[in-house]
Amino acid sequence: MAMGLALYRLPRAGLAGIRRRRRAAAEARRYFIHGAQLLARARSAPPGSSAALSHARSALEEADRAVAADPRDAAAHILRSAALELQGRRAPAIRALDAALSPPAARSLASSERADALTQRAGLRLAVAEGTGRRRERTLDAAVEDLTEAVRESPKNVRALSLLGQCYQEKGMTQEARRAYESALAEDDSLVNIREALRRLPIEPW
Known part of the structure; x- marks a missing residue:
């Protein structure tokens, strides 16, 4: 019972x-x-x-x-x-x-929403830790981690690709920055600032 x-x-x-x-x-x-x-x-x-x-x-x-x-x-x-x-x-x-x-x-x-949130967090982190030094380096690493995951979740996320290129450029990773910028432009070729950033990247010898 x-x-x-x-x-x-x-x-x-x-x-x-x-x-x-x-x-x-x-x-x-x-x-x-x-x-x-x-x-x-x-x-x-x-x-x-x-x-x-x-x-x-x-x-x-x-x-x-x-x-x-x-x-x-x-x-x-x-x-x-x-x-x-x-x-x-x-x-x-x-x-x-x-x-x-x-x-x-x-x-x-959803995947696209998660990508947007990750991209937004990366952007905020970069804005908070401006300048140079170890804190900036740690922030760049954390932002790259967020943005890489965002691109995995949403490969055509232009803002994530653009920010990722900027992070790589600041870290001195020219080839990675070039790939990220080119991917962003492939999705939206009207991004004048990204096209200019790509043009300013040094050409590395083969």
């Missing part, structure tokens, strides 16, 4: 858990959509203006609510990162992308 009762209760408990997760996901989606709309307004406002910062802060609040409702949804963490970046808060923006790219949230990302 007790065994039968346990078998009866387990499916019901499972169904209740599923319902709770669905409610949480629906709630998170509402917060995310509102936050994305606020982020779009922040981006359309003049950079650094009070309107841009106000919308960015409001977008961050909605992203925080979405994360609290469903922390396993990477989209909410990515929205949070974007809102933080617009406020000039790059270090916490990187941490938000770390959360998006780590289990369990990472499992909700």
